[in-house]
Amino acid sequence: MSPGEVRRAMREAVLESARRPGLAVALALPGLLSAWLVVAPAHLPLARTLDHLPADAAPGASDLAVAVPGLLAPPDLPVLLHGGELSELVRTLAGHTLPAGVLAAAILLGLLHGPLQCAGLDALRHRTTGPGALLAAGARYALPASALSLLGLAGYLFSAGLGLRLLALARAGGAPDRAHAAVVAAIGAFVLLLLFGVRSLLDISRARLVERGPHDWIRPALAALARLPRLAPALALLYLGYGAARALLLAGAWSAAMLATGSWPGLAAGFLAQQALAAAAAALRLARLQAVRKLLRLAEVSSAPPAYKLELTGGS
């Protein structure tokens, strides 16, 4: 499959997804609602503390970086904010409420994402409109799509665990500088390959699920997975392209969040900008799935035997 064909599939998928803004909003809505629910318990302690803080002691942009200390900071070094003004409050929030809430909500949202993505793809494919059709499609794909999501989650965890285990083994090996660096790079590449495989498996299976329906998708999905070695370069290009575009969108959304002021018009403008960009990111996610579907079909068409017989005869 040529890079030109991949680019064309990507472009068509993005255009199709962009023509359905309602679909993008519907896909982004669960994330927004979950975030509001997760942060709701923090409202009262924040009001009690922040409302009496002078402007130059109020939290700034860098303060959000400490919200997940287990991920961003060395484990034995609790983070002090600049000036230490809100250290206690944010550490309390970050230490208990947020990580647990975010993790629980992410798992639930992850399970919800699968059916929603399939429903969105179904809506693109059959050009259905309205929330009723979307919900009906979501209900139809709920079971197999959730099972796929769990499978994907297990695949990611396995890949990450295997990578860490291999790194620990390499550390204990005692190889000198350069050899060790090469081993670490090889392990990194191997883990990336595994993650890529899991991602492809999920996307291909979902595309097949939508095309064949929930009762007859496993065998076609396995058949499609058999084509993965041939499809791999095209998929890698696709993921790189969409990943870069999504990163840009999310960086824009993050900047909008940081620029919002404390006044109501400023807050409203910031909120709308963020949600527009978040919806665009959701549309891009749907476009990726649509592009995978198109690539699969292209691969099938190019490898299928012709449906006619051509005989060349010539006269003298």
Place this chain on the structure above:
Amino acid sequence: MQAAGSEASVPVEPAGATSSAGHHATGSPGPVPAGFEVRELRVPLDATARVTGLRLLFPAGFGRKADRLAQEASFALATLARLWGPPPESGFSLLLSPPELLPPSLSDRPQVVLVERFGDPFREEAEALCLALARQWWRNLFAGDGSEEPYLEEGLVTYTAARLFAVRHGGRPAGVRIGGLALPLPLPPLTPFEAMRARLLAGAPIDPLARDRGSYGDRASRALLTHDGMALALAEIASRLGEERFDQGLALFAARHRGGRARADDLVRALSAVAVDDLWPLWQELTGEPGLSDFAVTRVRSEPDPSTPGRMVSQALIVHRSGPRLPLVVELRFADGSRQRVFWDARAAWLRLHATGPRLVEVHLDPGESGLLVHGKADDARLVVPDPGPRRRFTQRLRFFAQLVLEALADLA
């Protein structure tokens, strides 16, 4: 490690492979373990001919790493000599090794520096190197094993290591470890003393060489939690005296007691000799109470003065919650932009301030954040009239941050 910016790179000269056992009286790692190499260096301390010996032990194949750390060590030793006078006669030794290659019999030696296999020295390596050199510096400078007043030695060692690290690496973004992986994430760096304060607050272990607190016989050692507490007490004195004056005092202390016994009282006497104010009350406070000093602005009010139209009567109540009673500055900010600073010695449990004149807007404790042992919290500053703006903005950011994290995590499934 290569020198960056304006930092001077100090040359290191090889000094041959032999060294007498007496030359490294306390720092010698003894016989070379199997699979390790040894390198003897002479480190110039300044522009004159002063040098000190440095012995490096490292696993075979780690020569490049050892070279980088030798540069780092030579810079540290030159800095120490510049700040606090000539080094101990016995020279220095370092045992550089990844944890998995370190023989168990050597793991508790003071000269051990745990290193990664490759790359420039990471934050932890640089800190461990500074700690090993500082430990040898102070331990070998005085007679005795430091067991009489261990908090003095441990505090000096930790303070010195933090100063060395700040001189060499202060302000640079630090790498972090996630699940055993060292990553160069651009996090806002903590100064060594901020990091100590954070560790003290969390009650986290200090370093692998830390002793059991119960083994200390004297009250001050237990109260100050040894390493970090005493180092922060010294840093607090340095911040109030001024670093230059503090360095003069410490150099005087080192010169007076070189080769002999040294006690904490001797240190305070030496520092008092260069100080303007009497240091003893501050010292008593610092060594008498554990933890950080916590103050709070609990009430602020500003109302029209019934007797004088156009004038406001304001009140602020500041309380001492816990920890040592360290003197601090209270700043009142008024509606006309004027500011008034009040110095409070914190002898009483609370302080009520009365002001008449313009409307009081905010009250700040320790506005310059000069008190290292003063615990900075959200209750250290307070508005007279609440303002929901910062809370709305912060909540919106928090929600959006949660939304992004949720979307990213959910997208994996």
